[in-house]
Amino acid sequence: xxxxxxxxxxxxxxxxxxxxxxxxxxxxxxxxxxxxxxxxxxxxxxxxxxxxxxxxxxxxxxxxxxxxxxxxxxxxxxxxxxxxxxxxxxxxxxxxxxxxxxxxxxxxxxxxxxxxxxxxxxxxxxxxxxxxxxxxxxxxxxxxxxxxxxxxxxxxxxxxxxxxxxxxxxxxxxxxxxxxxxxxxxxxxxxxxxxxxxxxxxxxxxxxxxxxxxxxxxxxxxxxxxxxxxxxxxxxxxxxxxxxxxxxxxxxxxxxxxxxxxxxxxxxxxxxxxxxxxxxxxxxxxxxxxxxxxxxxxxxxxxxxxxxxxxxxxxxxxxxxxxxxxxxxxxxxxxxxxxxxxxxxxxxxxxxxxxxxxxxxxxxxxxxxxxxxxxxxxxxxxxxxxxxxxxxxxxxxxxxxxxxxxxxxxxxxxxxxxxxxxxxxxxxxxxxxxxxxxxxxxxxxxxxxxxxxxxxxxxxxxxxxxxxxxxxxxxxx
Numbered sequence: 408x409x410x411x412x413x414x415x416x417x418x419x420x421x422x423x424x425x426x427x428x429x430x431x432x433x434x435x436x437x438x439x440x441x442x443x444x445x446x447x448x449x450x451x452x453x454x455x456x457x458x459x460x461x462x463x464x465x466x467x468x469x470x471x472x473x474x475x476x477x478x479x480x481x482x483x484x485x486x487x488x489x490x491x492x493x494x495x496x497x498x499x500x501x502x503x504x505x506x507x508x509x510x511x512x513x514x515x516x517x518x519x520x521x522x523x524x525x526x527x528x529x530x531x532x533x534x535x536x537x538x539x540x541x542x543x544x545x546x547x548x549x550x551x552x553x554x555x556x557x558x559x560x561x562x563x564x565x566x567x568x569x570x571x572x573x574x575x576x577x578x579x580x581x582x583x584x585x586x587x588x589x590x591x592x593x594x595x596x597x598x599x600x601x602x603x604x605x606x607x608x609x610x611x612x613x614x615x616x617x618x619x620x621x622x623x624x625x626x627x628x629x630x631x632x633x634x635x636x637x638x639x640x641x642x643x644x645x646x647x648x649x650x651x652x653x654x655x656x657x658x659x660x661x662x663x664x665x666x667x668x669x670x671x672x673x674x675x676x677x678x679x680x681x682x683x684x685x686x687x688x689x690x691x692x693x694x695x696x697x698x699x700x701x702x703x704x705x706x707x708x709x710x711x712x713x714x715x716x717x718x719x720x721x722x723x724x725x726x727x728x729x730x731x732x733x734x735x736x737x738x739x740x741x742x743x744x745x746x747x748x749x750x751x752x753x754x755x756x757x758x759x760x761x762x763x764x765x766x767x768x769x770x771x772x773x774x775x776x777x778x779x780x781x782x783x784x785x786x787x788x789x790x791x792x793x794x795x796x797x798x799x800x801x802x803x804x805x806x807x808x809x810x811x812x813x814x815x816x817x818x819x820x821x822x823x824x825x826x827x828x829x830x831x832x833x834x835x836x837x838x839x840x841x842x843x844x845x846x847x848x849x850x851x852x853x854x855x856x857x858x859x860x861x862x863x864x865x866x867x868x869x870x871x872x873x874x875x876x877x878x879x880x881x882x883x884x
Contacts, residue, residue: 513855
């Protein structure tokens with residue numbers, strides 16, 4: 408057994424189990440033996456094979472990202488920042504997201520690039536919500552991050568022929584086959600010798616899955632004691648589609664068929680019946696969520712770019728709905744996502760006191776861990792996994808240091824994070840990710856985007872040229 412002691416840290420974000428909260432600890436020690444934390448407090452006098460000075464540093468629990476698409480989203484950089492469809496509820500899902508289709512090698516590079524961004528921003532556990540690909544499990548194992556594989560499947564695909572109407576092409580047999588493949592990936596991840604991989608059932612979207620597929624998913628998730636995640640209440644188009652099919656809101660329908668329960672995660676959960684963009688005669692979606700015990704994966708960045716807000720984070724919390732955070736888009740900078748969440752919650756509620764950074768930090772740590780059914784993540788406490796990061800409090804972006812977490816999220820972002828440990832293994836040292844060849848994956852990802860962009864016009868319903876579909880920010884001279 409190898410023991411590492413971080414001693415005399417200026418600040419430690421420690422977990423108080425009796426109070427159920429994070430607290431600041433000054434001049435603190437954090438000790439871990441192999442993959443488990445053994446001591447959090449002051450005055451550690453036990454043995455240590457490695458001792459790290461905590462002077463001018465903050466020790467922070469590993470962050471938990473419960474929603475991301477790392478194999479696809481990095482390719483949208485320079486394309487999707489300001490693209491949405493005004494005739495389709497401002498969403499970019501139906502007209503633009505389908506057009507950029509990189510090959511599998513490029514997707515692999517993009518995923519590793521995204522993992523490196525996550526690690527550098529202090530994320531030690533993340534959900535990889537992606538289409539299965541060869542080498543997926545081994546890539547994540549070698550990256551050193553703790554990963555929940557969420558192989559996506561569905562019964563239908565959506566498309567638009569004209570940019571103002573969404574249609575669905577159904578293939579229920581293909582959806583069942585894809586679920587079978589997904590289960591094999593999940594089971595293989597759970598067996599991996601690294602011990603850092605596990606799985607999640609991930610039916611893609613509420614409007615692209617049949618009732619039968621979703622009920623089979625719930626049964627498989629409960630059998631494996633695995634979490635389940637589905638995109639729902641994520642667009643006006645989806646809300647209208649589901650109410651037209653069933654006369655019920657998306658969440659109301661999911662509740663009726665047994666998909667809302669403690670163990671399910673609703674990705675986004677923005678367009679509920681009381682959202683200002685939705686004129687629905689009855690209210691009750693949020694209370695329904697609270698009763699069910701289901702969690703929300705909140706990803707503010709990508710929606711805010713399209714003028715869309717989750718309107719009252721504070722109300723979700725007051726009702727007792729568990730919330731975790733995700734990076735649904737690029738960059739995979741989790742500290743930046745925390746800043747978006749904190750600020751936009753105040754904007755949406757028109758109230759500076761509507762929520763706080765402390766509540767958002769809870770979502771980024773213990774809220775995400777709870778959604779993943781993991782009580783050993785997202786906190787610095789004896790017995791928990793040795794997932795943590797060190798923040799350089801001498802970094803200029805944090806000066807002057809009075810409230811270090813506040814300064815990190817609102818001023819420093821990921822820049823002052825110097826060292827990251829996952830399962831007790833150091834994967835970031837002096838700001839560099841040690842497990843990913845950044846130059847190689849960046850070059851491969853860039854080649855993949857160029858190749859994908861060459862095919863964009865033929866995939867577009869109107870065969871528009873690339874620069875019309877994704878116009879440049881400034882005109883070309």
